[in-house]
Amino acid sequence: MSTGYAVSGGARGRYEAWTPNRGTEIISDHLAMEGATLPILHAMQEAFGYVPQDAVPLIADALNLSRAEVHGTMTFYHDFRHEPAGKHVVKVCVAEACQAAGGHVTSEKVSKALDCAFGETRPDGQVTLEPIYCLGLCSCAPSAMVDGRLIGRLDDEEIEEIAAECRA
Amino acid sequence: MSAFKLYVPGDAAAVALGADRVAKAFEKAFAEKGMDVEIVRNGSRGMHWLEPLVEAVTPQGRVGYGPVKAKHVAGLIDAGLFEGGEHELRLGDVEKIPFFARQQRFTFARVGLVDPASLEDYVAHDGYKGLKRAVELGGPATVEEVFESGLRGRGGAGFPTGIKWRTVAQCPPGQKYIVCNADEGDSGTFADRMIMEGDPFTLIEGMTIAGLAVGATKGYVYCRSEYPHAIKAMNVAIKAARKAGYLGKQIAGSDYDFDMEVREGAGAYVCGEETSLLESIEGKRGLVRAKPPLPAHKGLFGKPTVINNVISLCSVPFILANGAKAYADVGFGRSRGTMPIQLAGNVKYGGLYEIAFGVTLRELVEDVAGGTFTGKPIRACQVGGPLGAYLPEHQFDTPFDYEAFTKIDALIGHGGVVIFDEDVDMARMALRHGVLRGRKLRGNARPAELDPPAGWRRWTR
Ligand SMILES: Cc1cc2nc3c(=O)[nH]c(=O)nc-3n(C[C@H](O)[C@H](O)[C@H](O)COP(=O)(O)O)c2cc1C
Ligand code: SF4
Ligand code: FES
Numbered sequence: 261m262s263t264g265y266a267v268s269g270g271a272r273g274r275y276e277a278w279t280p281n282r283g284t285e286i287i288s289d290h291l292a293m294e295g296a297t298l299p300i301l302h303a304m305q306e307a308f309g310y311v312p313q314d315a316v317p318l319i320a321d322a323l324n325l326s327r328a329e330v331h332g333t334m335t336f337y338h339d340f341r342h343e344p345a346g347k348h349v350v351k352v353c354v355a356e357a358c359q360a361a362g363g364h365v366t367s368e369k370v371s372k373a374l375d376c377a378f379g380e381t382r383p384d385g386q387v388t389l390e391p392i393y394c395l396g397l398c399s400c401a402p403s404a405m406v407d408g409r410l411i412g413r414l415d416d417e418e419i420e421e422i423a424a425e426c427r428a
Numbered sequence: 429m430s431a432f433k434l435y436v437p438g439d440a441a442a443v444a445l446g447a448d449r450v451a452k453a454f455e456k457a458f459a460e461k462g463m464d465v466e467i468v469r470n471g472s473r474g475m476h477w478l479e480p481l482v483e484a485v486t487p488q489g490r491v492g493y494g495p496v497k498a499k500h501v502a503g504l505i506d507a508g509l510f511e512g513g514e515h516e517l518r519l520g521d522v523e524k525i526p527f528f529a530r531q532q533r534f535t536f537a538r539v540g541l542v543d544p545a546s547l548e549d550y551v552a553h554d555g556y557k558g559l560k561r562a563v564e565l566g567g568p569a570t571v572e573e574v575f576e577s578g579l580r581g582r583g584g585a586g587f588p589t590g591i592k593w594r595t596v597a598q599c600p601p602g603q604k605y606i607v608c609n610a611d612e613g614d615s616g617t618f619a620d621r622m623i624m625e626g627d628p629f630t631l632i633e634g635m636t637i638a639g640l641a642v643g644a645t646k647g648y649v650y651c652r653s654e655y656p657h658a659i660k661a662m663n664v665a666i667k668a669a670r671k672a673g674y675l676g677k678q679i680a681g682s683d684y685d686f687d688m689e690v691r692e693g694a695g696a697y698v699c700g701e702e703t704s705l706l707e708s709i710e711g712k713r714g715l716v717r718a719k720p721p722l723p724a725h726k727g728l729f730g731k732p733t734v735i736n737n738v739i740s741l742c743s744v745p746f747i748l749a750n751g752a753k754a755y756a757d758v759g760f761g762r763s764r765g766t767m768p769i770q771l772a773g774n775v776k777y778g779g780l781y782e783i784a785f786g787v788t789l790r791e792l793v794e795d796v797a798g799g800t801f802t803g804k805p806i807r808a809c810q811v812g813g814p815l816g817a818y819l820p821e822h823q824f825d826t827p828f829d830y831e832a833f834t835k836i837d838a839l840i841g842h843g844g845v846v847i848f849d850e851d852v853d854m855a856r857m858a859l860r861h862g863v864l865r866g867r868k869l870r871g872n873a874r875p876a877e878l879d880p881p882a883g884w885r886r887w888t889r
Contacts, residue, residue: 294729295691297711302653302692323711336713337694339653355615356810357846360773362803393697395654396618397444398846399476399771399778408656412444 275309275344282307285314287322296323297333312339318399346381346388348426351405351420352414354391357398366402366414367391373423387426430466432510434492435483435490437540439625440470440657441618446497447480453498455484456829457505471626473540474780483522486873492522504521515745520647527777527796532758534746534766535739536619536782540628547668550629556674558748562637563682565748570641571597574744576752578764583700583737583817584841586763586830589744592734596642597643599732604644606722607709607728607735610658611693611700614813616844619768620738624651624658624781627742628665632688634741636679637748638734639686647688648728649738650705653695662690700737737842739768758785771797773810783828790824793847804849812841818854835866 276282286303290296300319304311311334320327329391334340352367371377374387381388397403400412436451437443442670448773451467458465472479473492481494484502491512500517512520521530533539542549550556575590594606608631612620620630624631635647651659666688669675675687691700692707699708703717706728727733743765747755756764763785769792771778776798793799793809800806808818816839819826826832835842848854 295709295711298691298694298708298823302694325711329712332713335710337696339553356814357616357773357844360810360846360852362774362847377457377473388669392654394613394615395440395444396612396616396621398616398618399775399780400441400445400569400772403444410444412441 267301276307278308278312278314280314280318283312283318284322287319288427291322296411297325297330298337300333300419305340309344312351313342336376343412348387348407349390350376350387350407350426351390352378352423353393353395353401353403355394355398358402361401363402366419369416369419370414370422373419374426429864430464432463432465432508433468433485434465435468435470437472437480437482437483437783438657438661439472439479439540439622439851440655441476441622441626442472442479442481443657445476445479445495448502449498450480450482450496455512457501461793468543469545471539471544471733472622472780473520473522473523473528473535473647474622474782475777476779477777478519478525481519481522482509484512486512488512491520492519493517494519506716518668527779527781530796531782532784533782534755535630536623536631536744536768536780537746539623539780544628545664546628547629547665547672547674550627554749555629555719555745556633556680557602558745559633559637559640559674559680561748562640563680563684567597567641567643570637572749573752574641574747577742577743577747578759578762579747579755579765580751580830581737582737582739582743582767582842583702583838584812586840587735589736589740592724593638594643595722596644596732596734601643601885603646603729603731604642604729605731605733606642606647606688606709606741607702607706607723607733608635608649608741609700609702609705609735609737610649611705612652612655612738612842613700614815614842614844615812616772616810616846617770618771618840619780619843621655623738623768624649624655625661625743628661630742630745631673631738632660632665632669633793634744635688636675636686637744638736638741640682640684642732642734644732644734645685645687647686648709649688649690650693650699650709651690652693652699656703659690659692665692666694687696690777691757694736705735706733725838726735726794728788739842758784760784760827763795763831767828767840767843769828769845770842772844774800774802774849775847776801786827788825788827789819789845792823792845796847800849802845802851804851807848807850807852808854809848810846811844812839813844815839816841817825818848873889 290300295334316330320330376382376389395403397412402414478494480496483490483492507515538553571593579589580586679687696714699705699714704714708714723733768782810818
């Protein structure tokens with residue numbers, strides 16, 4: 261037996277389809293919180309894989325905010341997606357410590373191996389590749405996160421493994 | 429109780445190097461052999477080049493093996509790891525490894541040692557002694573104790589924590605908040621992450637003491653979304669503390685109330701700046717507020733608010749438990765106590781190294797870190813993150829001290845040291861990060877923050 265905590269990875273097929281009812285349910289789960297906007301947006305993304313545009317007026321009404329305010333918050337933060345991501349999400353750290361460990365070469369290799377540019381979802385919808393600014397793994401750089409799974413000292417072997425994972 | 433106990437770090441750095449796979453492989457192998465073993469997912473001891481570093485509890489104490497891969501598991505069991513058996517990965521007592529033995533672990537004393545999910549383990553290792561003393565002292569004397577310790581904010585600016593707390597304590601009674609800045613956005617820093625993952629109860633205790641000291645009953649930890657393991661560990665610990673009466677009404681049988689929760693950031697670097705962080709918790713865009721008013725007077729939801737970095741708050745339980753003097757007795761000049769330094773980038777022995785102020789950069793990067801991973805000469809070190817500076821070799825003898833760093837136009841910041849070898853193209857780094865800064869500081873950053881940063885100025889001079 262094992263105590264402690266584990267963070268599950270895997271973006272695969274764990275999202276629900278958006279319905280206004282489900283959206284309203286998520287909102288009401290958070291109404292008791294002070295400053296509920298970000299927790300609601302996170303919960304929406306957790307449920308649907310992105311924050312549907314239709315959720316904005318629902319959130320605004322429930323929190324007594326204007327739609328512009330909710331829209332402004334949602335678009336300010338990089339985390340919130342406006343459309344579903346690819347089946348796999350690969351994030352590669354491009355911050356200084358990873359650069360010091362050869363990260364610029366590594367990130368280009370990842371992009372090539374996945375045939376996907378940074379900030380884009382491949383046309384077949386199989387993978388989204390994103391830059392990330394430090395995962396706190398700067399002592400075992402360069403680093404990446406694949407569907408929630410952390411990888412340190414990213415090397416050619418790991419890149420091949422990522423590419424294989426993303427073919428599935 | 430199981431017959432055997434094995435520690436396999438659940439720290440994100442260890443996990444990134446394969447610790448989850450190692451834990452699974454052990455679990456499977458033990459099941460096959462019918463061995464009853466408790467696997468504890470502890471924090472990291474901070475020697476990241478040895479991760480995953482597992483520790484077996486033997487009759488002679490804990491014996492470390494590392495770096496372990498799943499393929500080593502069968503061999504380790506055959507070697508008799510619970511007897512401390514010989515194996516090529518055997519490290520012996522990990523606390524005797526020079527990198528570890530030379531440290532002064534005040535704040536990180538329990539990280540890697542305890543089970544981060546167990547409140548009992550925390551209490552068994554001196555946990556909640558600080559809170560007990562704070563309850564005895566009462567609010568005002570607790571504030572003074574923190575002031576006397578000389579503790580300065582570890583989030584970057586080095587502002588005396590005691591003065592910040594005094595300001596909030598002096599505000600009229602009413603709703604007040606303790607906010608913990610766990611945004612840790614600077615590259616090269618991971619101390620906040622490590623302590624939240626490895627010893628989350630220390631942060632809970634630190635925030636509880638802060639609440640008691642200034643009369644706040646509610647706390648928020650604003651943690652960046654890039655740290656899912658830290659968020660998980662904090663939430664597990666908060667639940668356990670609440671269940672045991674260490675959070676909620678009349679904490680630990682005292683007259684004080686305090687509760688707290690974690691709020692997740694959403695990928696905006698600027699939200700590490702304290703006023704923009706407050707805006708973000710309130711549910712708004714992370715725009716920097718004009719000061720004054722100070723957050724201490726008008727902070728979260730317009731109420732008096734203490735906002736401190738994770739390490740600042742995690743230093744408090746030690747100070748209360750051991751007395752301000754024990755903390756202030758170490759250090760250099762007006763920089764008292766210890767600093768958890770993070771050795772990163774192109775580094776041979778990277779990890780977390782807690783030591784009293786006054787250590788020089790040269791000792792750190794040459795002796796402790798052993799130079800670069802690539803084996804090439806060090807070209808420069810970036811200290812203090814993107815707002816700090818790139819220091820060339822001729823400045824390596826500068827002692828770690830807020831004032832000494834200011835004198836050379838540098839910053840200690842959050843204590844991150846990123847090592848670069850001679851292959852680095854400094855102009856490219858500077859330019860690139862100038863671009864990054866522009867992107868990440870989305871929203872209306874203050875003009876001062878958009879000045880060319882020190883590192884850039886230094887290298888183009
Ligand atoms: C752009 C910017 C980013 C910052 N990022 C962080 C951060 O990630 N973590 C942190 O603790 N402080 C950060 N700070 C400093 C905070 O504004 C603030 O000084 C700190 O939370 C105060 O806590 P302390 O007194 O305990 O250091 C940042 C400041 C600026 C201007
Ligand atoms: S250019 Fe500036 S922001 Fe970028 S890394 Fe250098 S000092 Fe930091
Ligand atoms: S800079 Fe890449 S993990 Fe910190």
